[in-house]
Amino acid sequence: MHVKSDSEVTSLDASSPPRSPRRPLYYVQSPSQHDVEKMSYGSSPIGSPHHYHSSPIHHSRESSTTRFSASLKNPRNVTAWKKIHRDVNEEEDEDDVVAGGRSSGEVARFYVLCFIFSFVVLFTVFSLILWGASKPYKPKISIKSIVFESFNIQAGMDGSGVPTDMMSLNSTVKIWFRNPATFFGIHVTSTPLQLYYYQLKLAAGYMEKFYQSRKSQRMITVTVKGSQVPLYGGVSVVNGGEQDLKSMVVPLNLTFLVRSRAYVLGKLVRPKFYRNIRCAVTLQGNLLGKPISLLHSCDYQ
Template identity: 45%
Template sequence: MMTWPAGSPPSQTTTPVYTVQSPQNTDVEKISTVSGFSPYGSPMNRQGHVSHYHHDSAAESSSTPRFSGPLRNEYRSVQVHDLDRIIHEDDEDYDETDGPNEMRRRKTRFCLWLLFTLVFAFTLFCLSLWGVSKSFSPIVTLKDMVLESLNVQSGSDQSGVLTDMLTLNSTVRILYKNPATFFTVHVTSSPLQLSHSQLILASGQMEKLSQRRQSEKIIETKVIGDQVPLYGGVPALYGQRAKPDQVVLPLNLTFTLRSRAYVLGRLVKTKFQSNIRCSITFYGDTLGKRLDLSKNCSDH
């Protein structure tokens, strides 16, 4: 029999204690727990290693929150559900703002805006043309008038009343100039009337014409009075039979000249109007001669 010294305790085999830190990957922990293997692939020691491993894992689990398998699946399902809800809400917003109806409304608004812009630009362009054309007013100058014949004789009017009858032939020359650089003007006129006081002695109609841009023309118009009853309204003509060279007869020549320019077809039209009035004094010895009208006429 073997004895030990009194002060010496019996020798014991000590097992080293290992501390295993749980990895962050919970899947590894799950595999190690279910399959019976350590995280590093070696079998677990039933007496020491397992208890220490679970003790350390429990300690770490107490300090670090973990999710079990079903809880993780539930968490993932919640995340997927929230993501689907966000996508669904985004789709609803897209449908509300960028759906077919909204796109149609946007196209309609764009077409209306484009149409309004084109109409406004075209209107502004037409107004600009109209304003520019107004500065090219035609120039009307009365050149002269020739009193070719003047004859007074006794007669009767249509009702048979006896009175003096006047026959007068004259020619009026008008210089018409179109200074415009980009349009033609169409010219018409009211009847040219030659009168003494309120009595009309002769009249004539000017022919219509179209005057091209930057051009001018002299217009000759016949002003004629045929068997015009005087009814004693022209005392200056009483002595015409005896002394025709001494006749002094004040006359007025009046008419309205209208000009129309088609600047942009029928869309832009410009109108000009001149009211001409000339004061003339006819002397018997000037019969058949030209009377200058350039200084005796006015536009009002």
């Protein structure tokens, strides 16, 4: 029997077609010396020194390494890997943007609240300063004089038909008013000016409201009168004789309240000033038609 040489076997193996599927070969690129010593040597069918059969111990490691190398060598797998990596990065960026947006929104809201609170505090302090600065500028009021122009008592009846003495009185009161403030005007109103004989009201008058500009003054004239006021014995009966009328003396009280309001900062800062005035007046028959000074007869509260 003729024995074939190695060269003939090699040529026949190379030229003959494969008969059956062989076991898959696993390629390990550039193994280290330590790994080579641990591997089981085996001759490949074609006798190449670079082809090794992997041992069962390293089968799973080599297969995973081979699959990873193949996936890196395959362009489609690389593209898919890059896409997955890009999607993960985009999701992380979106999470960062959402977190950053929430944090920035909360910071902006905090600054807005701080600004509003600071503005309210500063505005309140400023208003209080203006209010305190306006307090020393109280309006100055002085009752100059009163003139009794007419006074008459006659018999009559009240509204219910009860007979009694009826009195008619007409007088004029002069009031001096001054606004000393340097940076605001004043709106002035008043309660009715009333003349009392003890608890009996004899006459009343109304002062019209007005506006007094800063650092200005004026003289106000108010008519205080009463017509057919029933006395019910409250005032001594005066006969119609001229001598008795001139000798008549009736103590009276003039009372009223002056209200002043300043608009320092629109309607937000509106200091108010009240002066309650009470004057002692003596009606003398011989002084009808003549002014009676009240400069030292009034009490201002």
